[in-house]
Amino acid sequence: xxxxxxxxxxxxxxxxxxxxxxxxxxxxxxxxxxxxxxxxxxxxxxxxxxxxxxxxxxxxxxxxxxxxxxxxxxxxxxxxxxxxxxxxxxxxxxxxxxxxxxxxxxxxxxxxxxxxxxxxxxxxxxxxxxxxxxxxxxxxxxxxxxxxxxxxxxxxxxxxxxxxxxxxxxxxxxxxxxxxxxxxxxxxxxxxxxxxxxxxxxxxxxxxxxxxxxxxxxxxxxxxxxxxxxxxxxxxxxxxxxxxxxxxxxxxxxxxxxxxxxxxxxxxxxxxxxxxxxxxxxxxxxxxxxxxxxxxxxxxxxxxxxxxxxxxxxxxxxxxxxxxxxxxxxxxxxxxxxxxxxxx
Numbered sequence: 001x002x003x004x005x006x007x008x009x010x011x012x013x014x015x016x017x018x019x020x021x022x023x024x025x026x027x028x029x030x031x032x033x034x035x036x037x038x039x040x041x042x043x044x045x046x047x048x049x050x051x052x053x054x055x056x057x058x059x060x061x062x063x064x065x066x067x068x069x070x071x072x073x074x075x076x077x078x079x080x081x082x083x084x085x086x087x088x089x090x091x092x093x094x095x096x097x098x099x100x101x102x103x104x105x106x107x108x109x110x111x112x113x114x115x116x117x118x119x120x121x122x123x124x125x126x127x128x129x130x131x132x133x134x135x136x137x138x139x140x141x142x143x144x145x146x147x148x149x150x151x152x153x154x155x156x157x158x159x160x161x162x163x164x165x166x167x168x169x170x171x172x173x174x175x176x177x178x179x180x181x182x183x184x185x186x187x188x189x190x191x192x193x194x195x196x197x198x199x200x201x202x203x204x205x206x207x208x209x210x211x212x213x214x215x216x217x218x219x220x221x222x223x224x225x226x227x228x229x230x231x232x233x234x235x236x237x238x239x240x241x242x243x244x245x246x247x248x249x250x251x252x253x254x255x256x257x258x259x260x261x262x263x264x265x266x267x268x269x270x271x272x273x274x275x276x277x278x279x280x281x282x283x284x285x286x287x288x289x290x291x292x293x294x295x296x297x298x299x300x301x302x303x304x305x306x307x308x309x310x311x312x313x314x315x316x317x318x319x320x321x322x323x324x325x326x327x328x329x330x331x332x333x334x335x336x337x338x339x340x341x342x343x344x
Contacts, residue, residue, distance in 0.1 A: 012130025018119035027325035039334030050140030070166035091123035117169035138176035142183035161201035192276035197284025200232030221295035257302030285324025307340025
């Protein structure tokens with residue numbers, strides 16, 4: 001198995017985000033990558049840097065999952081924001097089109113409110129370079145699986161599964177799992193995304209909701225009580241050609257490893273009906289009981305069981321890192337998952 005990480009991801013390093021109305025230190029920073037790399041080293045795995053961060057190939061694939069005006073916004077908004085009188089160093093909106101907007105604004109403040117769903121996605125001068133490097137990492141892992149590798153891992157930060165066709169949210173800007181699935185679709189007719197992050201992958205759902213060539217399934221804390229709040233119910237099953245190709249399994253807050261593994265089994269039973277030829281795993285580690293965003297209560301050994309069960313699918317698989325935030329447990333949780341997945 002090849003494992004990828006592009007060091008330019010460190011260029012996205014926001015210091016703060018808004019939590020319950022107060023500025024708080026952002027848990028989504030370069031230290032996450034350091035801890036995750038330590039976890040890989042625990043089980044004898046090492047990372048390789050991919051190329052292609054600014055390639056036409058990457059841009060073309062991103063345009064298949066994100067709106068052109070959104071991609072342009074990410075690339076240009078910081079410079080345009082800085083040209084405003086008395087602008088802050090970071091891009092952070094103060095208005096949103098709640099209920100749905102009728103007109104796309106020309107003004108940078110309006111565009112920021114349109115595209116940045118929440119206050120967890122501040123954009124700095126170097127953010128876009130880091131965001132692209134994260135996407136390039138996912139692309140490299142997927143290309144390796146489309147080639148000779150059976151499995152690959154992408155250490156992606158910022159993460160991606162809350163990023164929709166033209167919306168950032170939950171620390172996510174470009175949807176790395178959707179990008180990986182887009183690459184796999186060039187080689188496989190039926191691809192599935194299995195999301196085991198603590199939070200519902202609402203951006204991934206939005207991208208593929210009316211499609212059947214990419215099946216999406218998410219196991220997560222119940223959005224009635226937890227972020228992203230407005231998406232992720234069991235009644236969201238797809239529309240049009242995608243009807244039945246989206247599966248959500250919300251779990252009650254505080255659910256333990258046994259409940260999570262039972263839910264995973266149900267999700268994989270539904271996946272079997274689709275008969276995918278390749279799989280992307282949106283790998284969150286934030287379901288651990290000590291995660292700073294904790295909503296579930298998994299133990300370290302539960303991640304070993306999750307990894308083992310996903311490996312039993314015995315399909316070409318791209319592991320794309322999603323959540324899991326700095327604690328004394330984060331590196332060990334990734335090591336536990338990888339031990340289960342690789343049989344180490």
